[in-house]
Amino acid sequence: MPPLILQVALPSPLRRLFDYQAPEGVAHEQLRVGQRVRVPFGRRSMIGVIAGLSEHTEVPSGKLKPAEALIDTAPLLPASMWKLCLWTARYYQHGLGDTLNVALPVLLRQGEPALARQDRLWQLLPGAYPEHPAIQRAPKQKQAVQVLAQHPHGLSHALISQWGLNRVALEALEEKGLVQRIEQSPHHVAEPLPLLRQAPLTANDEQQAALDAILGKTGFNAWLLEGVTGSGKTEVYLQAIEQCLRSGHQALVLIPEIGLTPQTLERFQQRFSAPVVILHSGLNDRERLDAWIAAREGEAGIVIGTRSAIFTPLARPGLIIVDEEHDLSYKQQEGLRYNARDLAVYRAHLEDVAIILGSATPSLESLHNVEQGRYQLLRLSQRAGNAKPPSFQCLDIRSRPLEGGLSRPLTLLIGDHLNKGNQVLVFINRRGFAPTLMCHDCGWIAECKRCDARMTVHQSPAHLHCHHCNSQRPLDKHCPKCQGTDLRPLGAGTERTEEYLNERFPDFPVLRIDRESMSRKKAMQQMMETIQSAQPCILVGTQMLAKGHHFPDVTLVAILDADGGLFSADFRGPERMAQMITQVAGRAGRAEKPGQVIIQTHMAEHPLLIELTEQGYAAIAKRELAERAVSQLPPYRFMALLRAEANNAYAANQFLEEALQQAEQLVAQHQLDEIDLLGPVPSPMERRAGRYRAQLLLQAAQRSTLHQVVHLLLPILEQHPESRRVRWSIDIDPLDMF
Numbered sequence: 001m002p003p004l005i006l007q008v009a010l011p012s013p014l015r016r017l018f019d020y021q022a023p024e025g026v027a028h029e030q031l032r033v034g035q036r037v038r039v040p041f042g043r044r045s046m047i048g049v050i051a052g053l054s055e056h057t058e059v060p061s062g063k064l065k066p067a068e069a070l071i072d073t074a075p076l077l078p079a080s081m082w083k084l085c086l087w088t089a090r091y092y093q094h095g096l097g098d099t100l101n102v103a104l105p106v107l108l109r110q111g112e113p114a115l116a117r118q119d120r121l122w123q124l125l126p127g128a129y130p131e132h133p134a135i136q137r138a139p140k141q142k143q144a145v146q147v148l149a150q151h152p153h154g155l156s157h158a159l160i161s162q163w164g165l166n167r168v169a170l171e172a173l174e175e176k177g178l179v180q181r182i183e184q185s186p187h188h189v190a191e192p193l194p195l196l197r198q199a200p201l202t203a204n205d206e207q208q209a210a211l212d213a214i215l216g217k218t219g220f221n222a223w224l225l226e227g228v229t230g231s232g233k234t235e236v237y238l239q240a241i242e243q244c245l246r247s248g249h250q251a252l253v254l255i256p257e258i259g260l261t262p263q264t265l266e267r268f269q270q271r272f273s274a275p276v277v278i279l280h281s282g283l284n285d286r287e288r289l290d291a292w293i294a295a296r297e298g299e300a301g302i303v304i305g306t307r308s309a310i311f312t313p314l315a316r317p318g319l320i321i322v323d324e325e326h327d328l329s330y331k332q333q334e335g336l337r338y339n340a341r342d343l344a345v346y347r348a349h350l351e352d353v354a355i356i357l358g359s360a361t362p363s364l365e366s367l368h369n370v371e372q373g374r375y376q377l378l379r380l381s382q383r384a385g386n387a388k389p390p391s392f393q394c395l396d397i398r399s400r401p402l403e404g405g406l407s408r409p410l411t412l413l414i415g416d417h418l419n420k421g422n423q424v425l426v427f428i429n430r431r432g433f434a435p436t437l438m439c440h441d442c443g444w445i446a447e448c449k450r451c452d453a454r455m456t457v458h459q460s461p462a463h464l465h466c467h468h469c470n471s472q473r474p475l476d477k478h479c480p481k482c483q484g485t486d487l488r489p490l491g492a493g494t495e496r497t498e499e500y501l502n503e504r505f506p507d508f509p510v511l512r513i514d515r516e517s518m519s520r521k522k523a524m525q526q527m528m529e530t531i532q533s534a535q536p537c538i539l540v541g542t543q544m545l546a547k548g549h550h551f552p553d554v555t556l557v558a559i560l561d562a563d564g565g566l567f568s569a570d571f572r573g574p575e576r577m578a579q580m581i582t583q584v585a586g587r588a589g590r591a592e593k594p595g596q597v598i599i600q601t602h603m604a605e606h607p608l609l610i611e612l613t614e615q616g617y618a619a620i621a622k623r624e625l626a627e628r629a630v631s632q633l634p635p636y637r638f639m640a641l642l643r644a645e646a647n648n649a650y651a652a653n654q655f656l657e658e659a660l661q662q663a664e665q666l667v668a669q670h671q672l673d674e675i676d677l678l679g680p681v682p683s684p685m686e687r688r689a690g691r692y693r694a695q696l697l698l699q700a701a702q703r704s705t706l707h708q709v710v711h712l713l714l715p716i717l718e719q720h721p722e723s724r725r726v727r728w729s730i731d732i733d734p735l736d737m738f
C-alpha cells in the first residue's frame with residue numbers, strides 16, 4: 001500500500017497546502033479531512049487541519065516529514081461548515097490555513113481538545129437524607145446533605161463554599177455512598193422548559209404577512225426585510241426564531257456590534273428560555289470555545305454574535321438572521337477580507353435554511369439582489385405600535401455662528417425639548433475635541449508625521465491624536481512655523497460639543513457616547529440606565545448612537561454636520577450618507593411622543609438632502625441603483641482591489657505596475673473580455689503610519705472572469721521578488737476604497 005499523504009492547511013499567508021506523512025502509529029482509517037494535526041514546520045511545531053488525503057506528493061520522499069500527532073478523532077466541523085470555509089478561501093482568494101485560522105476559536109487553533117469544559121457537580125444519591133443514621137454525629141456532613149437536597153440537579157464544585165460546605169465533608173459522604181460527583185456541560189438544560197418565557201407581541205398586519213411568507217416556505221430562501229426604523233423587525237425575528245426552535249432547530253443571529261446593543265440582546269433572553277449563547281468580546285478564550293461547542297453540539301438554541309460568529313457551527317441549523325444587513329462592520333477590513341452578510345447567504349444555501357436580512361436602509365447590493373430575484377422582499381412600512389415617523393428639517397447654517405458645533409436656533413430648540421421633559425440626541429461623527437489645530441497667525445495646521453492627515457485635538461488629557469495611525473503627541477505650545485502662540489482648535493468633535501452643552505444646560509445630564517467614552521467598562525450600561533429612566537437629558541455621540549437602539553423618550557435628533565457626506569469621493573458616498581442620516585433620525589419619536597429631526601448644513605439646497613428629507617431612503621436607493629447601472633459600477637459590476645504599501649511610494653507603485661502587466665497578459669492569453677484594469681494610483685490617503693500606499697482596481701462585467709484573472713495573478717505575485725519588500729493584499733468586493 002502506498003503511503004498516505006496528508007495535505008495540511010497551516011496558518012500561513014501562503015495560498016497552498018503542506019504535505020506530511022501520517023503520524024506514526026496512526027492507522028489510515030483514523031484519518032479524515034477536517035481533523036487537526038500537529039506538524040513540524042521549520043523549527044517549530046504547528047497546528048494544522050487536514051484538507052486532503054492523497055497518495056501522491058511532489059515532495060521528494062527523503063524530505064517528507066511525518067506529522068507529530070493527530071489531535072481529533074473526528075472532523076472538527078460539520079460538512080456544511082467545512083464547505084463554507086473552502087468556499088470562503090476560494091472566493092476571497094485567501095489561503096485555506098489562514099481562513100480556518102479566522103474561522104476557529106483561538107483554543108482550537110492552539111490544539112485544545114474540542115470538548116466542552118464540564119461543570120463538576122456534587123449530587124445527592126437516592127437514599128440520602130438529613131436524618132440518615134450514618135451522619136448523625138457529623139454536623140458538617142448533615143449540613144451538606146441538607147444543602148444538596150435543595151439542589152436536585154447537583155451543586156457546582158465552584159459554589160460549595162458559598163453554601164458553607166467543604167470538600168472534606170463531601171468526600172466523607174462520597175465514601176459512605178450518600179453523594180456522587182457528576183459532570184455535565186455548562187449549557188446543559190436539566191428539564192425541558194416551556195419554550196417561551198414571555199408571550200410574543202400580537203403581530204400587526206405587515207409583521208404577520210412577513211412571518212407568513214417566511215414560515216410558509218421550507219429550505220433555502222433569502223428574505224430582505226426592509227422595515228422603517230421602529231417598525232418591529234426584531235419582533236419578526238423573534239417570532240421566526242420561535243418557530244425554528246419549535247421545530248427542533250437552532251438559530252444564528254448576526255448583529256453589527258454587540259457591546260452597543262444590550263437592549264436587543266435582552267429582548268432575546270427575555271423571550272426564550274432556550275439557552276442563548278452570546279459571542280461578545282468580553283468572553284475569554286475558554287468561554288468562547290465552550291460557546292462554540294455548545295452551538296456545535298446543539299445545546300445552544302440561539303447563537304448571537306458579530307461578524308465572525310458566521311463561522312459558528314450548528315448541529316441543527318434552522319434559520320439565519322442578519323440584522324442591519326447594510327452595516328459596514330460585517331466586512332472584515334484586513335487579512336481575510338470577508339463579508340459576513342454575504343457568507344451568511346451562502347451558508348443558508350449550503351444548509352438549506354431560510355435567511356432574513358433586515359434593515360431600514362438596505363444596501364444597494366441587497367436591493368439589486370431583490371431586483372434579480374435572488375432575494376424576496378418583505379416590507380414593514382409603518383412604525384409598530386402608536387409611533388409616528390419623525391419629521392425632517394434642514395437648518396441652513398451659512399454665516400451663522402456656531403458654538404460647540406451648534407447654531408443658535410438649534411440650541412434654543414434643544415432647550416425647548418428638554419424643558420418639555422424629553423430627551424435629545426446630538427449626532428456628530430467626529431471624536432475628540434476638534435478635528436484641527438491651527439495657528440491663527442500663519443495658518444499652520446498640525447499634521448500627523450506618519451500620515452497624510454491632520455491631528456485631532458483631544459482634551460482631558462490634552463493631546464494631539466491621529467485617528468489613522470494612533471500616534472499621539474502633546475499639544476504644541478508654539479507654532480513650529482512662525483513661533484506664534486495663538487494656536488486654536490478649529491471645528492467641533494464630540495468632546496467640544498459635550499463641553500458646550502454642559503455649560504449651556506447645566507441642569508440636564510449630558511452623556512457622551514463615542515469610542516473613548518465607551519471604552520470604560522459599564523459605560524454603556526450606565527448610559528442606558530439614564531436613558532431608560534426617562535429623565536430629560538442630552539446624548540452626544542458618533543455613529544455608535546445610530547445602531548439599532550430603541551430610545552423611547554428621544555424626541556429631537558440633531559445632526560450637526562451633514563456636509564462631509566455630500567462631497568465624498570467614494571461612489572458609495574451618497575448611499576452611506578443616506579443610510580447614516582436615516583438610521584440616526586430613526587432614533588427619534590419611537591414611542592408615543594412624535595419625533596423631530598434637524599440637519600444642520602451649509603448646503604440646504606443640495607438635491608441629495610432634499611430628496612432624503614422629502615422622499616426618504618427608498619427613493620434615494622432606487623435612483624442611486626439606476627445611476628450605478630448607467631455608470632457601470634457595483635452591484636452591476638464586480639470589483640477586486642489590489643493594494644500595496646511600502647516604505648517608499650516608488651516601490652508600491654512599481655509592484656502594482658508589474659501586477660498590471662501580468663494581469664494584462666493573463667487577460668489577453670485567456671481571452672477574457674469586459675474586464676478593466678484601472679491604475680495603479682496612489683491610495684486616497686497615500687501615506688499612512690509611515691508607509692506609502694497604492695492600489696490597482698480590477699473590474700469586470702462577470703464575476704467569473706474577475707475571479708479567473710485574480711486566481712491566476714496571485715500565485716505570480718507571491719513568487720515575485722518584490723513581494724517581500726512590499727506588503728500587498730487582495731480585496732474581493734471591496735466596500736472601502738481607502
Ligand code: ADP
Pocket residue numbers: 201202203204207227228229230231232233234235384385550
Ligand atoms: P426595529 O427593529 O424595526 O427598529 P423594534 O423591533 O425595535 O423595531 O420595534 C420598535 C418598538 O415597537 C419596540 O418597542 C417594540 O416593542 C414595539 N413593537 C414591535 N412590534 C410591535 C407590535 N406588533 N405591537 C406593539 N408594539 C410593537
Ligand code: ZN
Pocket residue numbers: 439440441442443444479480481482483484
Ligand atoms: Zn504660525
Ligand code: ZN
Pocket residue numbers: 448449450451453466467468469470471689
Ligand atoms: Zn497618523
